[in-house]
Amino acid sequence: MAQFRSIEVNLMKTIVFNQYGTPDVLTLTDVSAPTAKDDQVLIRVFAASVNSADYRLLSGPIPRLMGFGLLRPKDKIMGADIAGRIEAVGKNVTRFKPGDEVFGDIATGFGGFAEYVCARESILVKKPANLTFEQAAAVPMAAVTALQGLRKGGIKPGDHVAVVGASGGVGTFMVQIAKSFGVEVTAISSTKKMEGLRALGADHVIDYTREDFTRSGQRYDLILAVNGYRPLADYRRALKPQGTYVMVGGEGRQIFESLMMGSLVSRRGGQTMTSLAATPNADDLSFVKDLIEAGKVTPVIDRTYPLENTAEAVRHVGRVMPRERLSFASRRPYEPYRTFSHLPAPLRQQKSGGNLRHARRGSSPARLEHLCVRQSGSHTGNRQKLRRSRIH
Numbered sequence: 001m002a003q004f005r006s007i008e009v010n011l012m013k014t015i016v017f018n019q020y021g022t023p024d025v026l027t028l029t030d031v032s033a034p035t036a037k038d039d040q041v042l043i044r045v046f047a048a049s050v051n052s053a054d055y056r057l058l059s060g061p062i063p064r065l066m067g068f069g070l071l072r073p074k075d076k077i078m079g080a081d082i083a084g085r086i087e088a089v090g091k092n093v094t095r096f097k098p099g100d101e102v103f104g105d106i107a108t109g110f111g112g113f114a115e116y117v118c119a120r121e122s123i124l125v126k127k128p129a130n131l132t133f134e135q136a137a138a139v140p141m142a143a144v145t146a147l148q149g150l151r152k153g154g155i156k157p158g159d160h161v162a163v164v165g166a167s168g169g170v171g172t173f174m175v176q177i178a179k180s181f182g183v184e185v186t187a188i189s190s191t192k193k194m195e196g197l198r199a200l201g202a203d204h205v206i207d208y209t210r211e212d213f214t215r216s217g218q219r220y221d222l223i224l225a226v227n228g229y230r231p232l233a234d235y236r237r238a239l240k241p242q243g244t245y246v247m248v249g250g251e252g253r254q255i256f257e258s259l260m261m262g263s264l265v266s267r268r269g270g271q272t273m274t275s276l277a278a279t280p281n282a283d284d285l286s287f288v289k290d291l292i293e294a295g296k297v298t299p300v301i302d303r304t305y306p307l308e309n310t311a312e313a314v315r316h317v318g319r320v321m322p323r324e325r326l327s328f329a330s331r332r333p334y335e336p337y338r339t340f341s342h343l344p345a346p347l348r349q350q351k352s353g354g355n356l357r358h359a360r361r362g363s364s365p366a367r368l369e370h371l372c373v374r375q376s377g378s379h380t381g382n383r384q385k386l387r388r389s390r391i392h
Contacts, residue, residue, distance in 0.1 A: 014114035015310045016076045017058060023311040023318070025058070031077075034111070034118040041096055041121055042088040047137035048112040049081035050310075051169070052249070055317045057110070078314075079112025080105050080280075082119075083127055083136035093121045101127040105140035105280040113310055125285045128292045131299070138169070138299040143288040145248060145278040146173035150181065152276050153222040153246045157182035162213065162238065165226030166202065167193035169300075170248060174224060175200050176297045177288070186220070188213050200300070214238040224248055232273055239271050247275040 012033040017025045036042040057068065057078055068074055083103040086096050096102065104124040111117040127136045149170075155161065161178050165171045166187035178185050179201040187202035194205045206213045214234040220243055223235050227249045235245045291297040305313040 012115040013307065014077055015079075015307065017073060017078065018076060019072055020059065023058065023315040026311040026314065028308050028310070031114075033116050036088050036090045036093075036118045038090040038092040039120055039122075040090045040118045041086045041093055041102075041124070043082065043084040043102065043117050043119060043124075044087050045082050045084040045112060045115060045117055046133035047083045048079045049137045049141075050313050050317050051080060051141050052317060053080060053107065053141070054078045055314055058314060075110050077111045077114055077117075079110055079114070079117075080107035081137050081140045081142075082106060082112040082117060083133040084117075087116070089121075095121050096124065096126075101133075103127045103136040103140060104282065104285065105144065107141065107280055113307070123280055123282055125282055125289055128289050130293055130295075134304065135299045135301065138301065139173075139288060139292070140280070140285055141278075142169040143173040143177070143297070143299075144281055144284045145170050145276070146177050147284050147288060148278050148281070149174065149224050149226075149246050149248045149276045150178055150222075152274065153224060153244045155181050155183060155222055159183040159221040160186070160219075161222045161224070162186045162188060162220040163202075163224050163226065164188045164208075164213075164228055164230075166197055166205075168226055171226045172197075172200060172300045173288075173297065174226065175202050177291065180291055180296045186213070186218070196300070200298075219243065222246070236271055236273070241270050244272040245274070248278070 010033060011030045013028060014031050015026050016029055016031065017027070019025055034042065057073075081103075084101070086098055086100045086102060088098060089096060102124045104119065106112060106117065106119045106123060108123070109119070127133070131139075150161075153161075155178065159181075161183050163171055163174045163178065163185060166175050167189040171187070171189070175185055175187050175197060184203050185201065186204040186206060187197040187200075188206045188208050189197060190209055191207045194207060197205050206216075214230070214237050216238075218238070219240045220238055221240055222243060223239060223245045225235065225245070225247050228235075228247055232245070239245060288297060292299075303316075
């Protein structure tokens with residue numbers, strides 16, 4: 001059986017930002033590699049994903065108010081969703097050992113857009129055996145948000161659930177996870193996403209460019225609006241008398257209205273209008289992992305980028321927000337990657353002959369609003385000095 005010895009890393013490549021602004025401020029540079037604390041593990045990052053949270057962290061206004069740095073960012077490396085291999089562990093770590101493949105949401109400290117990152121063992125989960133690193137990196141933040149939104153809505157077998165924004169990163173997970181609860185799912189998205197959503201298991205699909213689902217006469221037990229843009233009155237019209245609406249992100253007006261008016265509407269009895277503040281949770285991620293390994297949930301990938309093109313990946317996230325999610329992955333220059341953005345992952349694999357590139361480490365990207373970074377190749381020369389792990 002292969003055994004891994006801990007390694008020591010002096011330098012690593014990473015994407016840093018020393019000031020708030022556009023993606024142009026992101027630069028690829030060498031920095032000192034982190035050292036795991038007693039309750040942490042050192043992870044070699046094979047894939048990371050870009051979320052809308054990364055784009056907002058870069059832009060400045062909200063992060064400044066939330067304590068991320070008034071004039072300049074305190075944490076200069078973005079990246080929350082990661083997948084990789086543990087290279088070293090702190091003395092108090094008991095759940096993992098060097099060589100374990102893990103994934104998780106490290107948004108409490110960020111730092112995922114780098115070759116190595118340290119994270120507490122309590123926020124990590126072993127990577128699903130049937131996912132590549134890039135697929136795994138697409139899961140944590142989006143899937144856990146989807147699960148928490150469904151649970152907050154009180155989902156139960158037999159419900160009729162509507163997912164607004166179903167083709168985005170959170171939405172695609174929401175459709176699949178909802179189906180695992182034994183409910184009827186209606187997915188609302190744009191024309192070109194209809195077939196992909198049916199392939200993910202949606203019972204009904206509605207093209208919002210052609211039909212206003214709030215005026216169709218259909219009533220739902222639960223409506224989840226991912227980056228919703230409608231006023232609360234529209235969603236109330238589409239709810240059953242005892243139905244629940246959950247806002248999962250949205251524009252400023254919708255967030256304000258949900259926070260200020262949702263509780264007032266709910267107190268009147270009948271319908272419940274609420275919002276979700278998702279938080280990283282390893283137990284929830286483990287729940288999703290079980291669904292993935294059971295074949296009930298598959299991450300959907302849009303595209304990949306090399307690490308040095310992170311700025312373009314983040315820029316793309318900004319362009320598609322709040323409609324979609326992006327993915328990004330670095331790959332070896334001699335290994336081309338073909339994307340089939342209109343298909344869910346299983347169908348893209350079939351379309352490409354069933355050959356997932358990077359089968360040794362895994363690799364197959366994430367989903368729009370995700371940036372998946374795949375690290376590969378050796379680290380030699382003056383750029384990085386390390387004592388490599390040996391496999392016996």
